[in-house]
Each structure stands twice: as C-alpha cells, then as structure tokens.
Amino acid sequence: MDDATHPVQIALRTYALSLSLSLGPSLVPIATSLFISTAKTPFIPLKRVLKRELALDSFAFAITLSVAGGAAIRRLWSALDQEFHDTGHPSPPLQRFRSARRRLQAFLTCLNVSSSQKTFLSNVFSSAVGIMLLKAGRQRAMKLRNRHSLSAQASSKDCSSPTLDLTILLLVRAMDSLLQALIRAATKPSPKHDGKSRRKSTSIVTNKYINDKVKQTWDRQIKTRASQIDALIFWGCSARIMWCFFYDPGRLPRSYVKWIATLANLDDRVIQVLNLIKEGQWSYTKGSPLHSEVLSNFAEELGHNALWGDPSALPAYGGATANAAWKVLGVNNRPGVGGLPCELVHGTVGSTFGLQGSCTVNSSLRAVKAFFEAVAIYLPAHFLPMLLTRPGAILQPHHTLSTLFGALRSATFLTTFVTSYWYTVCLTRTLVFARIFPFISHDFWDGPFGCILAGCMVCGSSIWIENGRRRGEMALYVLPRAIRACLPGTWAQNGNRGAQIAERLLFILSFSTLITAAMHHPETLRGLSRWTLAFITSGPSAGAWKWRRQNPKVPLSSTILPTSSIPNNSDTLKGIP
Template identity: 55%
Template sequence: MPSTLSPAPKGPPPPSLVARWTRLLSSRIPENNSHPVQVAIRTYSLALCLSLVPSLIPFATSRASEKTSKHALKRLLAREFGLGGFAFSITLALGGGSLIRELWRALDDLDDSDAPETAARAAAAKLRACLSALNLSSAQKTFFSSVVSSSAGLLLLQAGRRRSQNTKSPSRDPSASRTLDLTLLCLVRAIDAAVQSFVARKSGSRRESDAEHPTHRAQTNKLASSLRREVMRTQIDSVVFWACSARIMWCFFYEPHRLPKSYVKWINTLAGLDPRLLDTLRAIRARKWSYRTGSPTHSHLLTTYARDLGHPASWGDPSVLPAYGGPQADQVWKELEVTTRPGVGGLPCQMVHGQVGSTLGLEHSCTANAGLRGSKVLLEAIAIYLPVQFLPVILSRPRTLLDPRRILASALGALRSATFLTAFVTSYWYSVCLSRSLILARLFPFISHDFWDGPYGCVLAGCLVCGSSIWIENGRRRGEMALYVLPRAVRTCLPDAWVRSGNAGVRLAERIAFVVSLSSLLTAASHYPHVLRGLSRWGLRFIIKGPNVVFWANNSPSSPKPSNVPSKTGE
C-alpha cells in the first residue's frame, strides 16, 4: 500500500504590494508628531485639499466647455502640483520653518568635547557661538526660523501665480497682486492673536497651570478672570463685525468691484433688488440722476422699472417726482395718484419695495416689506443652519443625538443663527424706510431726497444698523464671523490705485506683512496656543502638533505603536 505523504504546512501568504509600501513608509517617516517630515506631510495634504478641491468642482458640475476641457484640467493639475503651486509653496513656508528650527535645536545640542576636530565641526561651533551671542529665546528662534521659510514660500508662490496668470490671461492686469487676499487673511489672524493676548493680560487671565492643589480663592479668581476675558472678547468681536459689515454693505451698493463676486452674488440674493434700482443709486452718488435737476441720460432706468411693476412711468421720472417734502409734495402726489407718501418726497415706497407684498396688496407698507423679506430669509437660513448644527454631531458623536437635551440645544443654536441673519436683513430694510419715508424725511422736509436716497442717507443708515444684529449670535460664533469679514473689509479700504500700481513699495509692504504675520502665527501656535482661536487655532495646531501621519503603523503588527511626543511649551 503506497504511503501517503502529509502536505507541507503552508506559511503565511507573502505581503501584498500595498502592505510592503505601507511598512516601508511607516519605517521611514518619523513617529514624532512635531518632526519636520510630519509637519510637511500634514501641511501639503491640507493645502492641496484647500486649493485643488474647489478648483475641481466646476469640472464635476459644469457642462463641457473651454473652461472645463481636458486641456484646462491638465493645466490646473500642473499648476496645483507644480513647485510654484499653492500646496508646495505653503509647505515650504510652514514646513521649512520647522526644519530650520529642528536644525537650530540640533546645533544648540551639539557636543564636540570628545569628537575629533574637523572643518565642518569648526564651522558649526563658530555658527553656534554667533547665534548664542544673540541670546534669543525659544520663541524668538521659532519666529526667525519662520521668517526665513515664509519669505521663500511667498516668493515661490508669487512667481507661480505670475506664470499662471500670464499663461491663462495675458491681457489681465499683471500689476494686481494675486496673493493679497492670503496676506490680509494672515495679517488679520495675527492681529487677532495679539488682541487676544492683550485681552488675557487686561482681564488678569493666565493660561499657565495652577498649583497642584489650588485653593478655593484661586479657583474663584480664575473663573472671574475667564468671565472678564470672555466679555471683553465678545464686545471686541461684535464691534469689529458691525464695522466690517457696514463697510461691505456700503461697497455692495456703490463699489461692488471692491468685493469678490461671491460676496456680491450672495448679498444680492438676500437683498432681492432690481439691478436698475442699484444703478440709480450709483447714478445719484455720481450726480447723474437727481430729483432737483432731473437726469437726461439715466431717466429711463426707473421709468422702465415702474412700467414693469405695473405703475405709471412717471413714478420713476426724476423730473416729475418731488425733491422735497411738505405741501408741495402732497400736490405732486395728488397729480400722480400716489396716496402712500403724504408729507415726503422722493421715490414712492412701491418702487423701492418692488413686488414684495404685492399679492397681499401690501406693496406700499414698509412694515410688511421688512417682515415678509425677513420671513423668507428665516426659512432659508433655518434650512442652511440646521445641517450645519447637526452634521458634525452625526459624523463625530451620533450617540449624543439620543439625548433630547442635545437635540434641543442644536436646534436652538440653528434657530439663533437663523434669527441673526433674519435680523440683519430686516433691520437694514426697516432702517431705510425709517430714514427716507417714516421718520427722518418727515422731520426734515426741507432736505432734498438727493440726500435721503444718496450714499449718506438711507443706504448709510441701513448699513450702520444691520451689523448690530450680531449681538443676537452666540458669543463664540461672533469671533469667527468677525474674522471672516475683516480681511475683505480691510481690502475695500485700500486704495485701488495703490494696490494695482504694482510698484516696488507695494510688493515690499505686502511681503513684509505676510512674512511677519505668518511667522507670528506659527510662533503662537508653537508657544502660545491660547492666543489663537477658531480655524487658525485648529489649522495651525493640526499642522504643528496634529495627529500622527503614520496612522497605518497602528494596524501593522511589525511596527511599533507610534507615540505622540508633544512639544514642550518652551520648545
């Protein structure tokens, strides 16, 4: 009988190509979160997502055209993945500073007592002596390391933007800086960090850890200082948002070219104004349309608008409408068959309100106009803010939705934000009506409606009032909203002629502002994280101290578990 041989035991299957690459990368990438390699990987990944994903959206959502062709996609990918792209330039600016700081730290720790003397060691010792003579603190070393890297990163980014601009649109004004918005964003965040540090000092707050067994009095003092700090912070944020929103709204009416197209489109959606009414407001500012002198070249703007609304064309004719209030205005209104503006002149309310309330026969009512517009905005805002409140909870902590209190808190938060946006729109419209129709124009009928409907009349009143609705919003959200609108408000205050001149002084000023601001932010993220907040706190802390990039090492049995080595406060 033939002997049966037992099969040889099978060994473990050979690792796949992906597993081999994973193991190789996990063994090559340092496990220290603060290592320059990890910082560079996180920076490049985050920067690439911020620049590439929005640029790819038109290719996925738009129909085929010249802007979404394969050639345009190839050009986009070459720009974003190139050395002059946003991702690589920002990685050089942020990761380069971490590398320089690591080399500086190694130079400080260099011990050449028992090492043989070489030319390299002699040069290193001489460099260390020169740097030690400066007697710089750890934070100052981080700042100057970031200055070197951010300067190189900005120059590389600007060179890449110039090449892209010349290739894409040679006719476009080459003097306009394409990195100014990024510079203003860094500048605003750096100023905010300085303000937060000032607030912390003035409120008596300190983020250093207390004693091991703090007394009841120390805890009470800490709570009181924290409350004072929060009150000061929310007051500053509210004032900043109010001022910025007033400036942005005023520019929307009179200088929309100073705002991004997305801003103009969003505000126009909320305002619901006919373009001819906006053109008339700008013509009044330019003194090309007047209640007193008429408008030979622009009178058709509101006459056609009046006919489209179903009113007589004379309701939009500046040569017919009364320029002042009083008995003379009432006589004109009697001839025009307008019964809703006794004692005041200017454009009839029905023209300003448009078709709002026309189905209810309330197009003449200022209160109905503000209320109906606010109701529409409220419904739209709730539809926007409800997902914003619940989606992060669903993705990160879905079990908390089983708690009715958590659901109620999220719903109230969405309602509060929606109420803020509603109050913003409603207060603007009612302020316009109060100044040009209901109160101010009645109190001062001798003032021409060229003023009341001009840039310093009802429009300015609405711009100054609407931003005060920020006091409805949650205190923490006020700060992020203020930091969101502040860079754009600063940009609208810069003279266009100066910004577009493209001379050496403008370029130097922008580069200094960018380098100092970004270096200050990186230093704060490494040494004083309590002065950062919102997106800047999360983003920079993620880059500098964030989660370990070698996450695959946790799943590899042959790889040691990565250890998070947080940087010391003084490092």
C-alpha cells in the first residue's frame, strides 16, 4: 500500500479532506456556544451534525465515492486490459467467469480509448452515483432543518437545488481547465525551433539553453493570454453582480449584498427609488403619487428642501427649463441638467466640508475611505500565508516590502473599483452625458440603462491594476456567483425536472473533467483546485506539491505552473525541445 495512487489511499485522503470541509464549519457555532451560553447543552446539535455529516449520503462520503470509485474502476479496467493482452492463463479467482470476463475484455479493448479517456469514463460512472447520494443527503438535511426551524414557512420559500452552487463551482473550474489547455495548445512553440537549434550547434549546453528560452517564452505567452481572458471574465461578472445588487439582490448571497452595501455607502431609500424608476412607479415626467415621500423625507433629514425629493417638482429634462426649476428650488450646482440633485445621491459624504454637492469631492472622499478599508482587508490576506508557511521571511526586508506592495496594489484595485463606479455615475447623469443630450429625460439617465449601467460596465476594468497571478483566482471566485445570478428563477428550482437532469449531467461531466485533468494534465489546473486535486489523486509527493516545497516564495494563488516543472511525459509538451 505504498502506492499513493491506490484507490484506498485516494479514498482516505479524499474523505479526510471532504469531512474537514463539511464538518469543520458546522462545529464552529457549537464550539462558540460553549463560551457564550452555558444554559443550553450542545450535545443535541452536535449529535445532529455528526449524524448528518457521517451518514452514507453525506458530502464527505459522496465525494469520496466519486473520486475513489473512479480510481477503482480505472485500476480494474487497466487490469482487464493487461490480462487480455497477456498470453498466459487467467488468474485462478476468475476461472469460473472466464467466458464473461473475456467478452468484457474484448469489448473494452475494442473501444480503443486512451489513458485519459479511460480515467474520464471511469469517473463518469462513479460521479453519477456520487451526485445521487449527495442530492439525497442535501434534501434530507433540508427537511431536518425545516423540521427543527422555528420559521419553516420562511425556509420553505427557498426551493432551489441544494447542490446547484457546488455544480456551478465544479463547472467553472472544469471549463477553466479546458480553457487553459486551449491556451497552451494555441501558444505551443513550433517544432522547427528544435531543428534549427540542432543544425546551428551540436552542443548539449547550447541546446539546453535554447530549450529553456523557448519554454520561458511559452510560459510568458500563456500567462499573458490567460491574464487577458481572466480580466475579461472578471469585468463581465462584476458588471452582472453590481447590476443585481441594485435591481435583484435576492440573486446574490447575503454576504455579497452586505459587503457591497458597506463599500457603496448608499442610502437604502435611493436604491428603493432606483427600483421604482425601473418599474415605472417613480418618474420625473409622470410623478409618483404613491412613493413621492420616499426621498422627500430623506431630503429633509439631510437639511434640504423636501421638494428636492419630489419627482413632480424636479425637472425631467435639461436646458433652460431645468435652470428655471432649480432657481425656484434653490439648487445652484446643476445648471443645464435635470434629475435628482447630487446632494441626495451623495448623501452625507462631504457634508463636513460643505461640499456634498461636488461630484469630484464625493468620489475623492469615497476613494480615501475605500482605500483604508481595503488595506485592512488585504494586509492580513497577504501577510497571513507568509506567517503560516514561512514566518522567517517576515524578517527579510525584500520579502516584507514585496508582500506589502502586493497588499497596497490589491487595495488600489478595490479603491479604483469603488471610485470608478461612483465617478462614472456622476459623469453620466450630471457632468457630461446629461449635458450633451439635455433632450433625453432623466427617467433614462437615472434608470437601469443610464448611470447605473454605465457604472456597472466601467468598475470591473479596474482588475488590470491587480497582479496578474491574482486575476485568475478573482475571476474564478466571482464567475460561479455571476452564473448563478443569470439563471432563471424557475430553472433553478429544485422541483424542475429538466433542471435536475441538466444539473446532474453538468456535475458528472465537470467532476470527471477535473479528476482527469488532475491525473493527466495537471498543468491546466490553477490555484487551490490544482493543489487540492494533486493531493487527492497523487498524495503529498505530487509534482505540484514538490514544486511548492522547492519554491516556497511563490504564493499559493500562482496562476500558471512554470513549464519547467511540468513532467516531460505530458502530452502538452510533445514537440517541445
């Protein structure tokens, strides 16, 4: 059992890792309750959690069956192939089933599939059983939670598939693996380099130097193309997520909504009016008899005229008509444009200096606030891995400065994300576009296809400030949630039969693709998925883990594994000198 790829060892590693991921977060509130309250015994919830996570339909057992089951089928398939090509007699335990075994061996041989295809098909069968177990376990857990919940009626409203988020996560990682393979194939060096180098010189040292140069050039091309695609993906995903924050926050996790709301620092009543404008219930041209008091009360709280928040009193168009209306209302910073005064959009930002009506001051102050908040987020995120993996590096000035620069760079990215959104909104509805086109109603400029859409489309471009290695993980982080936010509500429901079939197929194909990539093309995996699957399929002696031990200075979020660390027998390197 010294073979790290033996199905039993794979099962042990997979179960240990899966159990820690599922059981660990469930035990945190139980452990916390021991220190917060002593009146309530934690044994009943502990028993419930252990019963759920140690059952045969639990997450840990289902994932272990999917991974180790595929490895067992793959090993059995290889054994049958070897025996079929062996001229000797079959093994004694299988003598009784010789005829059936021979027919099975002949059928498998006739398939004429490659080693990676055998791995993929083996995991298709095992993951099909795994997803059925997983869905049964999740549904059982939801029923138990609803039974013990005090608000069963509220919990019953959430009828989405309990495994949908996991399926989308696997789909994103599998598609990324396929995309990385396509990028590597598209940037593959031509074999002509090898012939030219050998004709010029027969020196082994010279050829090795040329080969290293070719690999370095190839690695740079892969990183550049991958970084460009990652930036495009992040841009699209961030636009969709920001759009949902304003108009459909129910599609986003509560943690997303709370975090974005904290950074945006926008009054809820303004967001409410944006949704009313989208629904046609709050209009500068038609007024809003049912909701006219929403922003009027807000204007009074800020110390302004209540009519500043009444849509029937505000000018719908720019030009001379708007100037006359502003003179009556006492607004002196919106000449030539209509719509809601900037003071209500900016809120209390800049009120200390009496500059709450300035768009530039508003964006600048929000940038300063966002930067310090981002520094508080990214400093621990950058320094904690270094303190845990190599604490001695904190005493080396160049490592400390490099890590500090990375944290400040990430903070600048987040600051630019927030600032670019706000200033784009101001450019659209106040400073530029509304002035150029004064004949367009502010029902459009303040509507879903005006300033909000412009801000959503611009803010994601700040990803180019971030380090190239981190763009990939950030894109893979937001992409599952963006896909989830794009799904129709009826399609994602757990009772939709077509959605269930589609989800199971996506889970099976994505899971099988990831395991196949981990075993045959590990260079196409990135970030945590690469290290996790390398540990599961090959153990601590996997090439990726050896490379990590030999290169402790490279962060775990490294986007591309250097080509020099890829095994020479990889199919991807065929034709490389």
